[in-house]
Amino acid sequence: MSQPLRVAFTETDTDSIAEISGKLALMMGAEGSMNTLTRKANTLMRGALKRLAGSEAWEKTPEGKGIVINVPERMAATSILVVKTPKSPSKLLARKIGAEIAVFAGAETVTPLLATQNKAAEVVNGLVLRAYAFTKHKSAPKERADSISVMVNDPSAIEAQFGPLAAVAEGVFFTRDLVNEPANVLTTSEFANRLVALSRLGVKVEVLDEPELEKLGMGSLLCVGQGSESPSKVVVMQWQGGGDEAPFALVGKGVVFDTGGISLKPPAGMEDMTMDMGGAGVVSGVMHALAARKAAANVVGLVGLVENMPDGKATRPGDVVTSMKGDTIEVINTDAEGRLVLADVLWYAQERFAPVGMINLATLTGATIVALGHENAGVFSNNDKLCNAFLSAAANEGEGAWRMPLGKPYDKLIDTPMADMKNTGGRMAGSVTAAQFLQRFVKEETPWIHLDIAGVASPGPTAMAPKGATGWGVQALDRLIRDTFES
Ligand code: BES
Ligand code: MN
Numbered sequence: 001m002s003q004p005l006r007v008a009f010t011e012t013d014t015d016s017i018a019e020i021s022g023k024l025a026l027m028m029g030a031e032g033s034m035n036t037l038t039r040k041a042n043t044l045m046r047g048a049l050k051r052l053a054g055s056e057a058w059e060k061t062p063e064g065k066g067i068v069i070n071v072p073e074r075m076a077a078t079s080i081l082v083v084k085t086p087k088s089p090s091k092l093l094a095r096k097i098g099a100e101i102a103v104f105a106g107a108e109t110v111t112p113l114l115a116t117q118n119k120a121a122e123v124v125n126g127l128v129l130r131a132y133a134f135t136k137h138k139s140a141p142k143e144r145a146d147s148i149s150v151m152v153n154d155p156s157a158i159e160a161q162f163g164p165l166a167a168v169a170e171g172v173f174f175t176r177d178l179v180n181e182p183a184n185v186l187t188t189s190e191f192a193n194r195l196v197a198l199s200r201l202g203v204k205v206e207v208l209d210e211p212e213l214e215k216l217g218m219g220s221l222l223c224v225g226q227g228s229e230s231p232s233k234v235v236v237m238q239w240q241g242g243g244d245e246a247p248f249a250l251v252g253k254g255v256v257f258d259t260g261g262i263s264l265k266p267p268a269g270m271e272d273m274t275m276d277m278g279g280a281g282v283v284s285g286v287m288h289a290l291a292a293r294k295a296a297a298n299v300v301g302l303v304g305l306v307e308n309m310p311d312g313k314a315t316r317p318g319d320v321v322t323s324m325k326g327d328t329i330e331v332i333n334t335d336a337e338g339r340l341v342l343a344d345v346l347w348y349a350q351e352r353f354a355p356v357g358m359i360n361l362a363t364l365t366g367a368t369i370v371a372l373g374h375e376n377a378g379v380f381s382n383n384d385k386l387c388n389a390f391l392s393a394a395a396n397e398g399e400g401a402w403r404m405p406l407g408k409p410y411d412k413l414i415d416t417p418m419a420d421m422k423n424t425g426g427r428m429a430g431s432v433t434a435a436q437f438l439q440r441f442v443k444e445e446t447p448w449i450h451l452d453i454a455g456v457a458s459p460g461p462t463a464m465a466p467k468g469a470t471g472w473g474v475q476a477l478d479r480l481i482r483d484t485f486e487s
């Protein structure tokens with residue numbers, strides 16, 4: 001896994017800062033208020049920061065953004081980032097401040113001089129998240145700093161606050177690595193192997209292979225991978241940190257590559273479909289996070305891993321398949337494959353675990369990107385209570401999420417005379433008809449959310465992630481579980 005920066009917290013020491021080489025980051029209030037370390041730097045630089053505070057450039061700098069001072073006088077540092085920081089920033093602003101420091105650092109190391117700064121642990125969390133880099137396929141990767149030291153007044157207290165944040169950040173990195181990995185490396189088997197490795201954290205992992213999936217009757221899921229050399233798999237990950245109550249279920253679409261199948265996609269941009277396992281990636285990252293921080297909750301993660309390829313054995317438009325539930329599906333378009341995968345995994349999750357609630361994640365439709373761009377995931381739900389809890393968790397973590405409608409008139413659009421349903425509903429409301437399809441595999445008594453993450457899984461760069469995978473949803477889901485089951 002791409003390793004998060006190693007962070008050492010050291011005690012505030014004003015006398016030492018003139019000698020720190022490389023890059024430094026300092027905090028200063030909008031009106032020029034300074035902590036002890038900033039004040040010391042200002043003295044060393046003969047009042048440069050005070051002058052900066054009175055400048056137009058500083059006035060125009062938004063909160064959370066900074067100004068760089070190069071080759072500062074009487075200091076060993078090469079450059080200093082001065083970030084406009086209120087005394088008590090919100091959690092999300094604190095993370096943005098950290099991200100600003102990470103972008104300033106680039107591949108080099110940086111020493112944040114935080115002293116008494118409020119939410120210091122969240123500043124460092126933002127720094128770590130934004131410093132992610134996926135470089136494993138560079139033959140000669142640029143050397144990157146792998147550790148930083150952060151100066152704070154109470155190192156052990158801040159370190160204790162940082163621990164659980166670092167555990168979640170590791171989950172985010174696990175997701176990002178999976179999503180960024182190309183499909184020739186991350187085959188269905190390789191994906192399953194990486195999940196089996198989660199057992200080292202105490203997650204119980206099972207891999208269901210094609211013969212078992214056939215026995216279970218997963219004709220809907222299996223028809224998607226028929227044209228691929230890579231065998232289809234369902235991986236079940238159980239984290240039992242709670243009592244003996246039924247678990248909460250997370251279900252992910254794991255299409256390791258989506259060519260569209262016989263309904264082949266056009267070439268332009270097809271390489272992006274390496275991220276079509278983004279839903280499964282997020283489920284895996286959440287399981288990683290829960291296990292790493294030893295969450296006091298029961299959560300089961302299930303992912304359907306398949307590859308959608310055109311081939312002599314591939315499913316054709318017009319084929320009719322039978323799902324595990326027993327409902328038959330006319331495959332109108334083999335490129336609407338994600339819902340075929342999820343249908344069977346959703347049903348299996350409910351039959352086996354009778355979960356107290358269920359959330360599925362999928363890079364399901366381009367229509368979601370048309371509707372919401374890259375700012376928000378589409379949220380569809382049959383249960384206001386669960387839905388609102390998720391929306392507040394997402395807002396709390398700064399992950400965009402916007403509720404979309406479900407309803408009978410939309411559901412009618414996937415009726416067909418040929419079978420119980422068809423897998424596309426036409427051009428209109430494409431993300432809604434996809435959600436309606438999924439809902440046909442959700443029992444009425446199961447509180448459920450479908451998250452269409454097509455627009456948010458891999459748009460980067462964002463405030464918190466470089467170009468490529470974001471890990472959107474890991475923090476929101478971790479928060480939801482924490483707030484609904486652990487408090
Ligand atoms: N994986 C795609 C959706 C997608 C598109 C994700 C762009 C991320 C970026 C999905 O399998 C798909 O192809 N959906 C079709 C559905 C259509 C055929 C009904 C789509 O959105 O065009
Ligand atoms: Mn598709």
Ligand code: ZN
Pocket residue numbers: 255258276335337338363364
């Ligand atoms: Zn797809």
